[in-house]
Amino acid sequence: MSMDREQFLNILEDSFTAYYDIEEQENPELPLVFRGDYRKREERYWLTKSIPIWGNETGEYAYVFSAERFTPELAEKCIAFALEDGLPRVKPHKEHQHTDIKAILIADHFDEETRKLVQKKSFTKNYHFSLWGFSNLLTAAVDLGERKAYPNKVGHDLEKFFRKLFDLRKEEG
Numbered sequence: 001m002s003m004d005r006e007q008f009l010n011i012l013e014d015s016f017t018a019y020y021d022i023e024e025q026e027n028p029e030l031p032l033v034f035r036g037d038y039r040k041r042e043e044r045y046w047l048t049k050s051i052p053i054w055g056n057e058t059g060e061y062a063y064v065f066s067a068e069r070f071t072p073e074l075a076e077k078c079i080a081f082a083l084e085d086g087l088p089r090v091k092p093h094k095e096h097q098h099t100d101i102k103a104i105l106i107a108d109h110f111d112e113e114t115r116k117l118v119q120k121k122s123f124t125k126n127y128h129f130s131l132w133g134f135s136n137l138l139t140a141a142v143d144l145g146e147r148k149a150y151p152n153k154v155g156h157d158l159e160k161f162f163r164k165l166f167d168l169r170k171e172e173g
Contacts, residue, residue: 005108009033009066011165014035016025019120020062030078035085035108037060038085055091056128061086066106072114079103079121089133089167092127102138102155109145123152 013034016022020036038060044053063082067074086101104117123137138155142148142162149162 003147005066005068005106005144008144008165009106011168012064015042015062015165016062020060025063027081030081031065031067031074032078032081036060037066037089038062052122055095056097057093057095058097059090061089061099061103062102062104062110064104064106068108069109070105070110070114072117075114075118075141078105079118079137081138082138083123087135090127091103092132094132096127096133098135100136100138100154102158104139104142104158106142106144106148108143110141110143110150115141115143115150119150121152122154122169 016034016118020038020086024033025032025038039057040059040118041055041057043087045051046053061082061156063086064066064070065078080109083099084102090099092099098117101123103121106118110118117143118139121137121139125135127133136154138158140149140151140155140158147166149159151158
């Protein structure tokens with residue numbers, strides 16, 4: 001049974017608002033719905049905050065695209081846009097651990113060629129020989145008709161995340 005894309009996007013945006021700053025996006029060339037920005041900083045001190053022991057920063061930029069169907073060319077453009085827009089936002093420094101770029105493509109159905117293209121996409125960038133952290137590209141093709149997500153190898157956690165969203169939708173419906 002197929003799922004309504006608009007309803008699913010509302011559920012997805014609600015789940016993202018818990019941890020992400022949502023930026024509504026308008027791009028006439030791409031079916032970009034929103035971008036979510038996530039930042040986290042952890043620090044440890046000795047006795048007072050003026051004596052830091054260590055600091056650690058992580059982040060993520062998630063780009064959510066939605067269309068009835070994605071062609072391989074459109075999927076390629078969406079993923080390239082996510083990388084081109086997300087990488088300049090990364091500000092590496094000595095306490096930066098990693099900042100990931102997520103490209104999530106949501107469609108009513110994916111043909112096998114497009115799905116495989118999304119699953120095979122990979123990109124990694126190291127900053128100062130990884131001393132200042134790194135960035136990975138996480139991609140997922142979310143097929144609402146099959147109620148299944150097809151992530152790339154680095155984005156394997158996205159499959160679990162979307163499985164929970166689909167299960168939540170079953171409980172509501």
